[in-house]
Amino acid sequence: MFPNTQVRGPSGARKASAPPVVHCIDVRVRILAALALSVVVATETRPIPLAGALLAAIAATIAARVSLEPLTHRLVSLNLFLLLLDACVAVSTPGAVLLSLGPAHVTREGIVYAGMITLKANTIVLFLTTLLGSIEAVDFGYALERLLVPQKLTRLLLFTVRYLDVLHREYGRLSQAVAVRGFRPRLDRHSLRTFGYLAGMLLVRALDRSERVHAAMKCRGFTGRFHPLEPATLHARDGAFAAGAILLAALLVRGRWW
Amino acid sequence: MSDALINLRDVTFGYAQDWPVLRDLHFRLDAGERVGLIGANGSGKSTLLHLIVGLLRPEKGAVEVLGMVRRREEDFHEVRRRVGLLFQDADDQLFCPTVAEDVAFGPLNLGKSPREARAKAHETLEQLDLTSLEDRVTYKLSGGEKRLAALAGVLVMQPRILLLDEPIAGLDPNAEARVTELLAELPQEMVVVSHDAAFLSRLTSRRVRLANGRAEAA
Numbered sequence: 334m335f336p337n338t339q340v341r342g343p344s345g346a347r348k349a350s351a352p353p354v355v356h357c358i359d360v361r362v363r364i365l366a367a368l369a370l371s372v373v374v375a376t377e378t379r380p381i382p383l384a385g386a387l388l389a390a391i392a393a394t395i396a397a398r399v400s401l402e403p404l405t406h407r408l409v410s411l412n413l414f415l416l417l418l419d420a421c422v423a424v425s426t427p428g429a430v431l432l433s434l435g436p437a438h439v440t441r442e443g444i445v446y447a448g449m450i451t452l453k454a455n456t457i458v459l460f461l462t463t464l465l466g467s468i469e470a471v472d473f474g475y476a477l478e479r480l481l482v483p484q485k486l487t488r489l490l491l492f493t494v495r496y497l498d499v500l501h502r503e504y505g506r507l508s509q510a511v512a513v514r515g516f517r518p519r520l521d522r523h524s525l526r527t528f529g530y531l532a533g534m535l536l537v538r539a540l541d542r543s544e545r546v547h548a549a550m551k552c553r554g555f556t557g558r559f560h561p562l563e564p565a566t567l568h569a570r571d572g573a574f575a576a577g578a579i580l581l582a583a584l585l586v587r588g589r590w591w
Numbered sequence: 592m593s594d595a596l597i598n599l600r601d602v603t604f605g606y607a608q609d610w611p612v613l614r615d616l617h618f619r620l621d622a623g624e625r626v627g628l629i630g631a632n633g634s635g636k637s638t639l640l641h642l643i644v645g646l647l648r649p650e651k652g653a654v655e656v657l658g659m660v661r662r663r664e665e666d667f668h669e670v671r672r673r674v675g676l677l678f679q680d681a682d683d684q685l686f687c688p689t690v691a692e693d694v695a696f697g698p699l700n701l702g703k704s705p706r707e708a709r710a711k712a713h714e715t716l717e718q719l720d721l722t723s724l725e726d727r728v729t730y731k732l733s734g735g736e737k738r739l740a741a742l743a744g745v746l747v748m749q750p751r752i753l754l755l756d757e758p759i760a761g762l763d764p765n766a767e768a769r770v771t772e773l774l775a776e777l778p779q780e781m782v783v784v785s786h787d788a789a790f791l792s793r794l795t796s797r798r799v800r801l802a803n804g805r806a807e808a809a
Contacts, residue, residue, distance in 0.1 A: 471688040492686065498730045499682050545683040548646045552676045553748060554700035556668070562695050562705050 353397045359571040360468055360476035366578035367464040371457045373582045382585045383452050389581055390459035397463045404462060411458055412451070419447035470494045479565050488559065496542070503538055507531050595619045595655070596752055596780055597643055602652035603804075604635075604642060612638050614804030615652070620752070625781045627791035629809060630801030636784040637679065639801065640754045643782075644676050657751065672701065675750030675779075679757050681737035685729040690716070690740045693729055697748045715747040719773060735766025742773070753781045759790055 355363065374386050394404070424434075428442030468476075471494060478487040511527060518524045597620040605611035612635040620626055628636050641647045642654060645667025653660050656670045678684045687693035694712035695705075703711065716722050721739055724732065732740060738758065745753070758774060759767045767790075774781075774794055785791050791798060800809035 491688070495686055495688060495730060542683065545678065545680070546686050548641070549676075549678050549684040550686065550696075551646065552644055552671050553697035553744065554668070554672055555696075556700070560699035560705070560708075562692050562699065562709060564705060 354570075354574075355393075355397045355463060356467055357570060358574045359565075359567055360472050361480055361565075362567070362571045362575050362578075363464045363468065364473075364476055364480065366575065367461055369578060369582050370460050370464075370585075373585050374453050374456050374460070377453070377585060377589075378449070379589075380449070382587075383449065383456070386585050387452055387456045387459075390456045390463070393463045394459050397467075399462055399466065407458065407462065408455065411454060415451050415454055419451060422447040422450065475561065475563070478561075484559060496539075496546075499542070500535065500539055503542075504531070504535055507534060594658070595621050596624075596657060597782070598653075598655040599639075599642065599649075600653045600655070602642065602649045602654065604638060604647060604649045611650070611804055613642075613649075613801075616801075616805050618799065618806045620780060620782055622780065624797060625783065625795040627795035627798040628782055628784045628801065629786065629791070629798060634801040635804065636801055637756055639806075640676060640756055640782065640784065643754060644671050644674055672748060673751045674754060675745035675748055675752070676754045677738075677742055677745050677756060677758055679760065681734075681741040682730070684741040684744060685732075685737060688728060690721075690724045690727050690729055690732070690743075693740065694743045694747050697744060701748070711747055712743075715743050719743055719746070733766075735762050735769065738762065738766070738770055739773070742770070746777075750779060753777065753779045755781060755783045755785075757784050757786070759785065759787060 370386075374383070377383050377386070423439050423443035423446075424437040426440050426443035426446050428440035430438045431441050431444065432439040465473075471491060474487045474491040474494070477490070478484060508531065511531065516524075516527060518528070597618070599616060599618040602613055602616045602618075603611050604613045612633075616635075616639075618639065628639065630636050638647060642649055643656060645654070645661060645664065648662075655661070657673060659666070661667055661670055685693050687696055691709065691712055694715060695708040698708035698711045699705070713722070713725065716725055719739060719742070721743055724736060724740055727736075729737070729740065742758075755774070759770055762770060771790060771793065774783075781795070783791060783795055798809040799806045
């Protein structure tokens, strides 16, 4: 989801002269569109709309010029996991038996069901990659905040992004400190206790750090409220994009209720 | 009441019971003065700075800043607007994703509009010749750059007094020279904690040593 938190700006897509349209769309609109399309796809049970959704997702992926390599990586690991799930579904769904392997009976209904799960999962992952994959963690946090997700949660995300690196360096220093004194992890009491101390010390230091950060914030006039610096403005293109997403979702659910 | 900018009288403070770091301490900063604060590790130099801006409260004694005795949290809100504290570890201070956002954090807290805050941040960075850092991500800065960005976050509040906690500790000679030069040109009164005698004699007019919980001229 967060391919690169170091530099802000479009990433996860190949460098090109003009950025893909989706990168210019307001992050909030992208989150809502991804949410809506995921729900529609996940609850769909008819094969034709599902196939249509997959085609739409593939088209969107191409239009957004998503880098192929990380995407392939993601899809391979997803489908390896799904294979396991599919195998279980195929033999555990009651129905017309197609094939018997000892005590396990592969049913026709099971195959269809497993196929649908695979189709849905791939479609949703493609939509999420296209719509959310290029969003920086920081922008994602701010967008959630504007979507009225409680500030406590979004700030947790933002502070985590900021201090993960600091904590990671702190952990690096601690583990170096034990390594230079000849520590080799083994499966014994001494090693377990050492790891316990490491984790404990990291927690204590993180707590200390958080208190110092809070103190520094108070020194700059912080009284418990965050004020956004970037104004949140929606453009016509955001509206057009939202309309497109709604249209696609409506097309997919067509015939389900009316 | 006195005309001192900072006047601590009979201040006692300890982190643990019956073990005060500072005991009946007197400390004063007058207009036009720059005081260097020296003393062994753990002698209470950072503690003293934190008492001045109300991050810590004394067990006993009076903390008078800018002409008023300050006691409650609300008293210190004004102090923190007008007294800028630079922390020892810049990572504690730079918590926003980018330098521009971090520098604008203070002005936003003072009720400035985002546009004004951004303009003020830009102006401050320009004065410090740091505009190249503006859109950089804070945790990817070098140690020297972090110190300078944190300083910008303090100066953007246009403080009357500066409290600097080891501003050059851990910097390489180049970064140290740059920070020293920058600080020397600032107009504010200062209290500077440092172990570096040459740095303090360049920057400050008077030295105070903390030992056994008290402050004495050094």
